[in-house]
Amino acid sequence: MSxxxxxxxxxxxxxxxxxxRKSLGQNFLLDxxxxxxxxxxxxxxxxxxxxxxxxxxGGLTRGLLAEGARHVLAIEKDPRCLPAxxxxxxxxxxxxxxIEGDALKVDPLQHxxxxxxxxxxxxxxIGTELLVRWLTPDTWPPYWQSLSLMFQxxxxxRIVAVPGSKAYGRLALLAQWxxxxxxxxxxxPGAFSPPPKVSSAVVHLTALAQPRYPAEAKxxxxxxxxxxxxxxxxxxxxxxxxxxxxxxxxxxxxxxxTDRAETxxxxxxxxxxxxxxx
Ligand code: SAM
Numbered sequence: 001m002s003x004x005x006x007x008x009x010x011x012x013x014x015x016x017x018x019x020x021r022k023s024l025g026q027n028f029l030l031d032x033x034x035x036x037x038x039x040x041x042x043x044x045x046x047x048x049x050x051x052x053x054x055x056x057x058g059g060l061t062r063g064l065l066a067e068g069a070r071h072v073l074a075i076e077k078d079p080r081c082l083p084a085x086x087x088x089x090x091x092x093x094x095x096x097x098x099i100e101g102d103a104l105k106v107d108p109l110q111h112x113x114x115x116x117x118x119x120x121x122x123x124x125x126i127g128t129e130l131l132v133r134w135l136t137p138d139t140w141p142p143y144w145q146s147l148s149l150m151f152q153x154x155x156x157x158r159i160v161a162v163p164g165s166k167a168y169g170r171l172a173l174l175a176q177w178x179x180x181x182x183x184x185x186x187x188x189p190g191a192f193s194p195p196p197k198v199s200s201a202v203v204h205l206t207a208l209a210q211p212r213y214p215a216e217a218k219x220x221x222x223x224x225x226x227x228x229x230x231x232x233x234x235x236x237x238x239x240x241x242x243x244x245x246x247x248x249x250x251x252x253x254x255x256x257x258t259d260r261a262e263t264x265x266x267x268x269x270x271x272x273x274x275x276x277x278x
Contacts (some may be wrong), residue, residue, distance in 0.1 A: 003066040025123030027192035035063030042119040042148035046068040049112045053103040053120040067091045075103045121150040135174045141248045147205040156201035169228045179205040213270035219274040227261035249275040
């Protein structure tokens with residue numbers, strides 16, 4: 001059974017000649033029952049405004065609206081998609097606003113009323129950049145309550161990775177410091193049109209009221225980025241550019257200077273960032 005009275009997505013794509021463009025990361029979801037399921041995993045939408053990046057022909061947009069989102073603000077770079085999105089806006093009067101533009105440049109906040117959630121099947125080439133921006137505002141808590149984001153599976157694994165694993169690094173630390181990330185769905189390449197080369201996964205991140213451990217955000221980011229830039233090196237050499245007495249500061253944070261970044265947990269990285277404040 002269809003989730004709404006609009007035409008099936010294949011017909012929409014055909015009618016508006018939306019052949020997928022690789023340069024825009026266009027791998028469309030065509031199964032509306034699947035997009036409605038992804039929308040349900042985003043949490044209770046009824047009293048929320050939802051930001052969607054890259055609505056494309058509108059599969060997830062329709063899922064979000066059918067699942068009761070109060071208002072969806074969709075930012076799409078490809079002008080070819082706008083007529084299809086206008087048809088959805090007409091079917092859901094007053095509940096969908098579409099902005100044509102680059103999600104890296106548009107500030108969506110002026111159009112939104114809290115509480116706000118983010119839900120997106122992200123273009124692969126800007127997904128990580130957007131996630132890092134959502135996780136590193138100057139003040140916390142952020143404007144969003146949750147992020148429900150489709151990534152390539154390998155990126156999803158990096159977000160939820162634990163110390164000692166190959167996937168552990170900057171993304172895991174930034175995500176787990178201020179949010180609770182969970183992989184909530186796996187999707188095979190065949191769920192998309194055209195199918196990408198790799199599997200995908202939806203990660204749901206709930207913003208914590210405050211970071212798990214105190215630390216100054218910019219210092220923590222810088223420390224972690226440096227530590228994992230040379231992840232095979234001992235921390236005393238990987239971090240020597242941070243402070244002349246880095247060995248003492250590592251010891252004061254409970255870290256052995258000969259340890260490598262991939263074995264160090266979030267609590268210790270935050271302790272190290274605090275010792276670097278002075
Ligand atoms: N949401 C649709 C779906 O699930 O079928 C499309 C997802 S597709 C993976 C990514 C979408 O992001 C495309 O529609 C593409 O045009 C759009 N896009 C790519 N780069 C963008 C950018 N910088 N800002 C906004 N949208 C972008």
